[in-house]
Amino acid sequence: MDDTDKQIACAQCGFDDHEENAEYCERCGIPLYNVCVNSSCPARYDDDQDVHLSPQAAYCPFCGEKTYYANKGILIPQNGQ
Numbered sequence: 001m002d003d004t005d006k007q008i009a010c011a012q013c014g015f016d017d018h019e020e021n022a023e024y025c026e027r028c029g030i031p032l033y034n035v036c037v038n039s040s041c042p043a044r045y046d047d048d049q050d051v052h053l054s055p056q057a058a059y060c061p062f063c064g065e066k067t068y069y070a071n072k073g074i075l076i077p078q079n080g081q
């Protein structure tokens, strides 16, 4: 069985009971995956798909461009220490 569609909590509202293969939060509408917005990002260039980055990534580790979440101001605040 393919087990790649694990549920992730929405970075903005925390909702985590999404439909299978959901790409957007059904509660607040933001993309469930943080992506690089640089259309010529070297990571995206490989297969012409969005580059899924860590929800806490403010900048793309591959091209240094600000991520979608950073642009929208919906980065998950760091918890703990």
Ligand SMILES: [Zn+2]
Pocket (backbone or CB within 6 Å): 010, 011, 012, 013, 014, 015, 025, 026, 027, 028, 029, 030
């Ligand atoms: Zn949400």
Ligand SMILES: [Zn+2]
Pocket (backbone or CB within 6 Å): 036, 037, 038, 041, 042, 043, 051, 060, 061, 062, 063, 064, 065
């Ligand atoms: Zn990038």
